[in-house]
Amino acid sequence: MVAGYKEARATADRLEKQIEELQKRLVECREVQSRLGAGLISKTKATFLVQSMVSASRPALEIAEASIHQGVLLQKELSIKKVSLQETLRKLGF
Structure with missing residues (x-):
């Protein structure tokens, strides 16, 4: 009976450690x-x-792209006016 108790106690201790x-x-x-x-x-x-x-x-x-496009068009227009002038x-005669 003592051997069974010791074995049960050892098993219980192992289980407690595992827990x-x-x-x-x-x-x-x-x-x-x-x-x-x-x-995450x-x-x-x-x-x-x-x-x-x-x-x-x-x-x-x-x-920005529209402004650049408008600037390019304006530059072309100014170039044409410059040539015309x-x-x-x-x-x-000047």
């Missing part, structure tokens, strides 16, 4: 899960911010 070890591992796993979740949230926020910035920059890019001055 403690599993509890420690569970805490570690929860910490890792929490860090991964926080990292940060990545999601960063992705949203970048997408917002890209969306906001598209109209600005279109405006030079021809007029030449005809007048």
Whole structure:
């Protein structure tokens, strides 16, 4: 009977140690899960911010391209007027 008690007690002690070890591992796993979740949230926020910035920059890019195009047209118009003015001055003898 004493031998059975000692064996049962040894088994109980081993199980308690295993339970403690599993509890420690569970805490570690929860910490890792929490860090991964926080990292995912940060990545999601960063992705949203970048997408917002890209969306906001598209109209600005279109405006800039239109301004450049308008500037090119204006430059061509000024060149034509300059040539016309030079021809007029030449005809007048200047």
